[in-house]
Amino acid sequence: MQRLSYPSLGVEKKEKKTFFLHLISQFFNGIVTGIIVIQEIILKKSLSGTNFEVTILIYLTSISFLFSIYGTEIIDRANNRSKIIFLIGALGRGSLILIPLFSNPWFYIAIITIMFIADALLMPSWNYIFRHNYTLQNRSKYYSYASSLSTLVLLVTSTVAGFLLDANNNIYKILYPVAGLFGILYYYEMSKIMKIADSGKFDSTGSNLDQFKNINFRLFRDIAILPVRNMIKICKENKKFFVFEINFFLYGMAFMVLSPAIPIFLVDYLNLTYTPISLAKGLIFHSALILVTPIMGRFMGSGNPTKFCSIIFYTLILVPVLFLVANYLKSSSGFFDSTFIIYLVFFVFGFAMSGVTLAWNIGSIFYAPHNMVASYQAVHITFTGIRGLFAPLLGYLVIRFVSIEANFILSGFLFFLAGTGMLIDYKKSHSS
Secondary structure, three states, X not given: XXXXXXXXXOHHHHHHHHHHHHHHHHHHHHHHHHHHOOHHHHHHHOOOOOXXXXXXXHHHXXXXXXXXXXXXXXXXXXXXXXXXXXXXXXXXXXXXXXXXXXXXXXXXXXXXXXHHHHHHHHHHHHHHHHHXXXXXXXXXXXXXXXXXXXXXXXXXXXXXXXXXXXXXXXXXXXXXXXXXXXXXXXXXXXXXXXXXXOOOOOEXXXXXXXXXXXXXXXXXXXXXXXXXXXXXXXXXXXXXXXHHHHHHHHHHHHHHHHOOHHHHHXXXXXXXOHHHHHHHHHHHHHHHHHHHHHHHHHHHOOOXXXXXXXXXXXXXXXXXXXXXXXXXXXXXXXXXXXXXXXXXXXXXXXXXXXXXXXXXXXXXXXXXXXXXXXHHHHHHHHHHHXXXXXXXXXXXXXXXXXXXXXXXXXXXXXXXXXXXXXXXXXXXXXXX
């Protein structure tokens, strides 16, 4: 019987091979995310999307995380996990190639949502890879280095994309197919890493279609029901993890309440063009990520993430506060005008989100038993989808029926609650 192409590797060799492939994949991913980072702005400016359509895009991409809880079941039941990962990922990212076919906001929203669903299905698998392929002492370090490379490529791509879109706002019809092609390459490299993680464990015979040969009604029923049962079981049995998730949920609510306000504020209130928006969301935001992520990786370490999260969530309070300042200065001219404040906002945002990205991606590992890392991360990501069911719409409704300033105040208050919850949890864990 034919086996996977990667033989059983020693720990050091396995780690180095993984890191090399991780860097290549993150280079490709940086190009994709560099274009996607301004997806709401493209919808609003190039496709003349309404505020409601922008909110629906944010809403659908947020609830796509609900599918992550099913990704673990689908992938674990496959005869060859690396093949199924590549197939799902290539279909999701490859769908971006179709965006130029119709200049319609709803078609655009549908394609972006398909891509996010595919990404969500595969997200829990990355924690399995990082847990099994990286040693404990190097996990945060290598992950932060790879993330920094992705961010560097992202900031260059997003900045160039912003200039191109200001020159021709229909250039997105070229940018998205490019993103689709590099997205397929990204999943090709990540599937190689899964091969290393699964070396000697799975049979690689058969075609991609063979992965589905045993599909029947019972399989669909199990895939639909078992993840929900597992999620409830994990939360009941691991109270510390559940408390961590509650506090992270509050942060996520704050972030999602704020999300629809940002493109609306930048385009409708400040009347900014693509160039300053791409500089803020791309170059400045992700420059902060590059500068800080390696430091955050060392600061976070591999221990209890609650103290780290509390500091980061408190820092995020500055973001809505600075948006309020920018709104106050929107009629001002000179150096310290609203555009300067927006640049400052996104630098602070990038600084804080470098920590959130680490905690979001690998924080659950601290609570998970060795053989349940993917399941715990699936629960973590699913909570993201649950808050996505209502938080973006809540943010839109506050803007629609109260004011955008009220949206900023509400998100700041939720960031405060999240930081306080994490701090209390940290103190309890160290006093017991």
